[in-house]
Amino acid sequence: MAQPDHSTTEIESPDKWEAQMRKGCLEMAVLASLWHGRLYGLEILRVLERDSSLVLAEGTIYPILNRLRAEGLVESQWVEAEAGHPRKYYELTQSGRDRATRMAETWTRFSAGLGYLIEPVLKDRRVEQPL
Numbered sequence: 001m002a003q004p005d006h007s008t009t010e011i012e013s014p015d016k017w018e019a020q021m022r023k024g025c026l027e028m029a030v031l032a033s034l035w036h037g038r039l040y041g042l043e044i045l046r047v048l049e050r051d052s053s054l055v056l057a058e059g060t061i062y063p064i065l066n067r068l069r070a071e072g073l074v075e076s077q078w079v080e081a082e083a084g085h086p087r088k089y090y091e092l093t094q095s096g097r098d099r100a101t102r103m104a105e106t107w108t109r110f111s112a113g114l115g116y117l118i119e120p121v122l123k124d125r126r127v128e129q130p131l
Contacts, residue, residue, distance in 0.1 A: 022054060028107060029054055030064055031092065031100035034074065038091035041065065065090055073099055 033039065033047040041061050048054040068074045073096035078086045092100065 025107075026054070026056075026060075026064055027068070028100070028103040030061070030068065031073065031096055031103065034090060034092045034096070035100060038077075038089040040079075040087040040089050044090070068096065072096075 029048055029052055030044060033044050033051070039047065042058070044065075045056055045058065045061055048056060065074060065076070069076055069090070072093055074090045075093055076088050076090050079089050080086050
């Protein structure tokens with residue numbers, strides 16, 4: 001049986017790897033974006049882009065918000081706008097705040113450990129680059 005050629009697989013693609021890493025952080029990022037109060041979908045997208053460089057298509061955020069709502073982590077409410085159409089606002093429930101806190105603590109421990117692990121890689125890279 002032939003072995004797959006891993007030299008050109010998608011796993012090694014930096015773009016694919018970065019996309020998977022970002023995708024894994026979306027739930028935490030969405031919950032964190034709502035920490036200070038309720039926002040509607042496009043506001044959440046703007047906060048994510050501004051504060052975390054997570055750039056999402058508009059159609060990506062709503063399935064995530066619907067899943068978070070189904071899990072009881074966010075609540076939603078339609079609000080009439082003074083000008084324009086009504087907007088659906090999302091806010092964290094207490095369960096959502098608890099989940100966001102646990103995720104942030106886990107992320108902080110994980111990223112600190114990973115940062116320690118990769119520090120020599122970045123240090124060696126800086127030394128190798130010509131000035």
